[in-house]
Amino acid sequence: MAETLCLSDSDRSSSSDQSVPSRSNNRSLRIAEKERKKNEAEDSFVLALRYFSEVEAGTPVTGNDELDRNLAVVEKVAFSKGLSPEAISVLLEFAMSLRMGSSPCVRVLKCLIPASVVPQQAVVRAVVWLNVSKIPISTQVLFIKWVLTVFDLIDAKDQLRAIYGFIFSFITEENLCPYICHLLYLLTRKENVHLYRVRKLLELQSKLGRQPFLMHLLSLYKVFCPELVTLSIPSRIRSGFKNYISPWKSALVAVQKSNGQQVSSSISAAFTIKEKSISRKRKHCHLDLPALSSVLNKEPQSEQTSRRKMVPLVHLSSFAQMLKDMHRIELPAQMGSLLGSSLALQYLDCVQEESALLRLNFWLGCALHEEFLFCRQTSEEALQFLNNLLSAQHFLQEGFSSSDAFLYKFLNVWDGSLLRPQILGLLSNIPVIPSTQIGRLLFEPLTQLFFTSSMFFKCGLMECLNNMLLKWLTWHSVYALEDDLDISLNSHTSINITLSGFKDSVMELVHFVGRLASLGLQLEGCNTLLLSFILDFYETVCDTFLKFGLPLVVMPPPGVFYPALLATDPVSVDRLAYIMHRYKLNLTSAKSQEKQTEPQQAFHISRHTFRQFNHYLVFMVNCLWNCRMFHANTDMHVREELLHKSNVPQYWTRFDFIHHPAFTGYAVDFHQKCWPGKKDVDVNSIKQSKPWSWYLEYLFNQGFDGLKDFVHSSISRQVTAGDKLQDSQQR
């Protein structure tokens, strides 16, 4: 298709010319016009080519408008569509013959972008011109570079090989030598290797030194005829042929792409890239996922497997196919390769073979230990590897035991910043650890990290621990449901985690986070961001019973509760209200269940938890609602004289819904909306019954659903008859 693009276009355009009138009946004039313009452009290209093929030698260059115009036309076509083989022949002939001197020669060479292939004949003729005409050395270099770039596109190489000796003779030209060597490297056959050529190369080597291009050519000669080259060649020569900047490469790629062809990169590029990947592989050999390949060493199979034909995992290409052959899939030679393919991961999800998983874990553990524990690194590969691992774990919704084992060791040496998101991600996948071990494995290293790291690490760790807890609870709820309750309170074996063991672990974790959170909030001055992450965690904790069916309720420590209640941003207070509301629901349903079930089977939520909850609740209601902030029976004992000394008027009302620093803004806003005319704002006027309920309604409308739930569930309003009426009207 592409071959007929240029010179033969004349035929095509004439034929389309004929077809235009016949179709023009139903074609608009504009399209016809466009067609005509296109044909004109093609015509001008044909004319330009004709010009280059017929122009006489010695035609002056300067001031030659015709040449300029034609060159411009050719360049435009070359860079947009590429040149047909015929066009290349014509232009190359024109350039190398130096019919109009060397300056148009360079310009023509630079736009020789083949659309499809390069005719060998043209290249051979051009090489011959190299010797005949007086082409400047720089132009000669440019030409050889061009040949190297388009080498793969030359349609045949037999004639080029036939003039091997001729090309070899250019090797003495010092500037050309590297490129000629490269070209020879691509052309050499065994029959081309002769003693005199070896001698010539060695002679050159003694003159130029051990140049890589000479060494490469010599090493190839040595491969063909080791008896001729006695020189010892280092096993690895530093780099391939220099991948010089070729002016055509990008244009060539663009043209080929637009022509819809496969981009065939030049040999030189492939050569150097390969070299590079080898050297890189050597450095981080553990981080490369092995290729998915079938077992090399077929065992003399046991009769059971030999009866059915096994299908290697590599041969599967779709999920449907996998389902079809599910029973006879053969695992790959290296289990690590499963991590690289999503189809394989799907299979891994249902693999039951213990040794297969063990193989995978050996590989993974080894890679993690070698790369991250024994030598620290933050390369792109390391990042990629961990992200791969994370997405695999995410896919399987579970961690691998070897990565857990690795993390327990790694946490002790981690600085908290190396690959933080990845490590925290892996950490959140850790399965339940027995409460006897959890302190040593997890809490000790994490405590150290938490108190020595930045606020962002603290937030990240909170998020990670929240995810960990969520996963533990989800496991519990899934397996408790799935197995129809086979969790035993009194275990017969020490290795099984029982329900109470699980509860202990969860409790340890929640208490641990509580300690971290209290101190973290102190250290960071009750930072709102950190508080938000902590409240995230307690949103999980407060629902353990209702959402996950785990009979365990743990209250937040005062170090979390009070900072959240007295926070200056309304969102924190609102979320605390929501959390308290959920606690209430969980506790009441747990209590009602406790009454239903028989005493010895019932789980027990300690009275201390209830007392603590009530305590918090009373304080919260007193504070926000009843304006009795410093009531006698609270945690916050402030001496009366001290409060008086502070000169805060009506200090007991300072944290109600109106005066709470998080809500004053809303109170003032409400006041203005309620009494638009009033000049002096007296928010205390909201306290009256009617405005108070309006104000609450106003607050709830601001999106404080947590407060709404809290008020509805925890505060029984003593309303007057009128209020009630109004309430019912509003609903």
Next chain:
Amino acid sequence: MDPLSESGMRTPHNGAVVQRRSKTRSYRQSYRSCLGTASRLGVTPALTARRLNASRRAAKPQNLADKVNPEHLALLVKAEWQLSYVTPLYQFRHTQLRSYSRQLAAFIVAEKQQGLAVEVSELHNSYRVSLSVVQGLTESEDDAETVLIQIHSKPMFARQDEPQRSVWSGWLTCVHGSPEYLRSLPKDFTCLPLFGSRGPEYLSRVVKSWFQKTFDCCFGSLEINHTSLQWFAALWTDCHSQSHIQHLRMLWTIPAAPPLQITYTVDPQDAWDLWNSVRKEATAAVTEDAASIDLEEVTGFLQALKSHFYRHFRLDLSAGTLQQVSTALGSAKSSGRIKMSNSRHVIATLTLLTECALLRMPI
């Protein structure tokens, strides 16, 4: 909307442990099976960290020549080996060594040809590989038999009639491996955790890569740490009565500016006397198993050597690191190079090294 009754159903009875269905028994770490599987798979070391044995039997000199093929023994001793650890080999069969040899030879040739533009016929027969079993180099019944790998080749520009020379050799071994660990592995796995190699680095790489591809195992370099080097110093000194150790030489590096390297050579008799003085109480205390050596004695021995050095040179070697220990019986370097010069003490050396290698197992 009423999860209460449901969760009521979920409260546990006092019943016995019901076996989990096998579906969840894979690598899934549901909280019931998490530690169950883990301990079987040898994950527990993460939970209860594996340590180097704090006490070991003294190296009994063994006349291995009776048990082991003298040719193989000669190969093992007198050469320096670069050590690695290997995770257990999957589906390795000692009966298939002949076929493995062929495959490895073909693999080496294929690797050599990579990157060459043309096929070179000479390469095909240029490598001869032999894998063989070294009978008798085991100590307990859990140990797998040692495997010896030898690669023979002709030099690049050899004449036609020139014989092939051994260019690379290596072995995989397990001597006195921890029985709990070895028994915890499924029977598909062969644990030969210690790998020693000698020869060009690229061949080591190719051999390792073939093992990785064929037996799904992993290799990692095995450094000999400070404690293990101290053990070597003590174990070798302990042998002085049976075979003369010539000298006890230790190489220390001190982190000073400029870095200081100290070679500390002790007269064999002095070392022996010092060792005995450290040992004395221990032997008195233990009547039955007099041959066992405790870590305390080892550190005591080294401490005494260090304080002796301090008395003379006012330089505390505790600040530095022990890099190398050598006697006439062998030498061990922290970089993971070992030389066993006397065949009578090969077993003791390999036992300690096997232990080091097993410590490096990821799970």
